[in-house]
Amino acid sequence: MCTVSWLLANDGYQVFFNRDEQKGRALARSPKYFNDLGVKYLMPVDPVGGGSWIAINQAGLSICLLNYYQQKPPEKELISRGLLVKSLISNTSLTKIRSALKKLPLQCYAAFTLLVFPSHLTAQIGDVYAVRWDGFELTTLTAVSPMISSSIALAEVTNYREDHHNAILLPHQVLFSGDGCNDELEIRPTPARVDIDSVAVNIIELTNQRCIDDKNSLALTQFHASHEPAPSYLSVCMHRDDAHTVSFTHLIATRKQLKMNYVCGCPCSSKQHQSYALYPHRETCVAVV
Numbered sequence: 711m712c713t714v715s716w717l718l719a720n721d722g723y724q725v726f727f728n729r730d731e732q733k734g735r736a737l738a739r740s741p742k743y744f745n746d747l748g749v750k751y752l753m754p755v756d757p758v759g760g761g762s763w764i765a766i767n768q769a770g771l772s773i774c775l776l777n778y779y780q781q782k783p784p785e786k787e788l789i790s791r792g793l794l795v796k797s798l799i800s801n802t803s804l805t806k807i808r809s810a811l812k813k814l815p816l817q818c819y820a821a822f823t824l825l826v827f828p829s830h831l832t833a834q835i836g837d838v839y840a841v842r843w844d845g846f847e848l849t850t851l852t853a854v855s856p857m858i859s860s861s862i863a864l865a866e867v868t869n870y871r872e873d874h875h876n877a878i879l880l881p882h883q884v885l886f887s888g889d890g891c892n893d894e895l896e897i898r899p900t901p902a903r904v905d906i907d908s909v910a911v912n913i914i915e916l917t918n919q920r921c922i923d924d925k926n927s928l929a930l931t932q933f934h935a936s937h938e939p940a941p942s943y944l945s946v947c948m949h950r951d952d953a954h955t956v957s958f959t960h961l962i963a964t965r966k967q968l969k970m971n972y973v974c975g976c977p978c979s980s981k982q983h984q985s986y987a988l989y990p991h992r993e994t995c996v997a998v999v
């Protein structure tokens with residue numbers, strides 16, 4: 711169960727990811743810097759299996775992993791899907807990632823969708839790709855934001871969150887680093903936006919305000935902290951008896967910076983915000999409010 715959305719702009723892209731997990735699962739470790747095969751990357755680590763669900767490398771390529779619950783897992787002993795992210799993130803192109811995937815014993819993995827955000831991806835150049843393993847074959851599609859995985863009521867959850875996403879997002883591409891170039895654009899005052907304001911205050915404060923300098927980025931950050939229509943299996947900040955959203959990750963990849971902002975815990979209430987830069991300067995600033 712997860713929700714991922716993204717923005718493409720004139721100077722790069724941003725990714726927003728809510729990770730949902732069963733209650734009782736050990737909390738993931740905060741993002742760390744790694745260096746494999748000479749490629750540096752940032753990645754949080756799930757102590758269960760030692761893998762991850764999202765990572766960004768120094769080339770500006772990012773990947774994230776969604777489980778594909780609707781496909782029955784193979785009956786043989788499984789390899790954790792989380793290990794895919796760690797093994798693939800040192801690649802610097804979609805072609806290399808697909809090639810690396812084809813060398814793996816995919817029959818030992820439960821179904822998944824791997825989203826690939828290529829280096830130099832902008833609103834004008836490149837696409838976001840969904841590489842899907844359905845248990846039988848590997849296919850690559852162009853992906854459209856948002857993408858949702860859910861172990862229950864997938865069609866209902868997807869339809870609801872897509873409608874919500876489309877209602878709050880501006881219909882125009884927005885420059886991330888422009889100065890006042892989008893002042894004329896206003897977010898439409900939908901009921902959803904008004905209702906999520908109170909919930910979103912936390913996350914906007916926590917997620918490094920300096921980086922959220924355009925309105926669509928702000929809108930998507932609010933979307934990922936949203937309890938519309940109520941805190942439940944339908945809301946993007948997901949709350950069920952058995953599972954809930956356990957973290958929010960925000961990636962920024964532009965010519966000026968590569969950055970990972972990370973909120974540990976439910977985006978609606980967590981006070982743990984961390985921000986990591988990979989470029990131009992490696993830096994870690996951890997702020998616990």
Ligand SMILES: [Zn+2]
Nearest residue numbers: 947948976978
């Ligand atoms: Zn919540």
